[in-house]
Amino acid sequence: QVQLVESGGGLVKPGGSLRLSCAASGFTFGSFYMSWIRQAPGKGLEWVSYISASGSTMSYADSVKGRFTISRDSSKKSLYLQMNSLRAEDTAVYYCVKERGYTYDSWGQGTLVTVSS
Amino acid sequence: EIVLTQSPGTLSLSPGEGATLSCRASQSVSSSHLAWYQQKPGQAPRLLIYGASSRATGIPDRFSGSGSGTDFTLTISRLEPEDFAVYYCHHYGSSPPITFGQGTRLEIK
Numbered sequence: 001q002v003q004l005v006e007s008g009g010g011l012v013k014p015g016g017s018l019r020l021s022c023a024a025s026g027f028t029f030g031s032f033y034m035s036w037i038r039q040a041p042g043k044g045l046e047w048v049s050y051i052s053a054s055g056s057t058m059s060y061a062d063s064v065k066g067r068f069t070i071s072r073d074s075s076k077k078s079l080y081l082q083m084n085s086l087r088a089e090d091t092a093v094y095y096c097v098k099e100r101g102y103t104y105d106s107w108g109q110g111t112l113v114t115v116s117s
Numbered sequence: 118e119i120v121l122t123q124s125p126g127t128l129s130l131s132p133g134e135g136a137t138l139s140c141r142a143s144q145s146v147s148s149s150h151l152a153w154y155q156q157k158p159g160q161a162p163r164l165l166i167y168g169a170s171s172r173a174t175g176i177p178d179r180f181s182g183s184g185s186g187t188d189f190t191l192t193i194s195r196l197e198p199e200d201f202a203v204y205y206c207h208h209y210g211s212s213p214p215i216t217f218g219q220g221t222r223l224e225i226k
Contacts (some may be wrong), residue, residue, distance in 0.1 A: 028198075043218040044219050045154075045205055047214060047217070050213075095161055095162075101168075102150045103207070104162075104164060104207075105164050107161035107162055
């Protein structure tokens with residue numbers, strides 16, 4: 001059974017940094033694209049970033065480009081999101097998501113990031 | 118950038134009734150790239166429909182998807198109490214950004 005467990009969220013001041021992690025199990029991690037998707041409190045879903053199965057291709061939403069970096073470690077079956085220069089509008093629950101084809105077929109439970117002074 | 122517009126914003130129905138949720142794209146999209154998700158309060162979203170009309174694993178057959186081009190529909194026949202939630206449509210473009218609709222809240226009348 002697929003499991004995705006996020007960690008690393010918390011309270012950070014504007015301009016600060018945070019690194020999210022996602023531990024994956026129950027599937028061949030190195031065979032699938034992975035993504036981060038976020039949801040601001042009371043709002044809808046927003047795609048943040050994806051990384052290819054090999055880790056050679058990454059893409060970012062314009063709202064985070066130049067500030068966030070996605071990476072993965074297949075030996076540890078882990079996905080990461082390094083978030084720098086954080087802003088109040090980055091406050092959200094961040095979900096680690098497994099891709100299949102053109103869909104997101106498995107989601108973690110999310111980790112809350114709050115950017116506030 | 119493709120914008121997905123869902124309607125209605127909120128749908129109030131009773132258990133046992135049928136529900137029709139709409140998702141309209143700002144330009145024609147490939148049906149194979151259109152999906153629907155269900156999200157209950159405090160939970161992560163769950164994949165319901167992929168490829169516009171294929172049910173994901175474990176999804177009851179009262180859920181069905183249809184449509185093509187710019188107009189897509191999620192239909193729920195015979196609403197069960199556990200179906201009251203927020204529903205999002207999603208387009209995975211061949212080039213980013215990847216977009217979601219703003220959601221339709223299905224509430225008990």
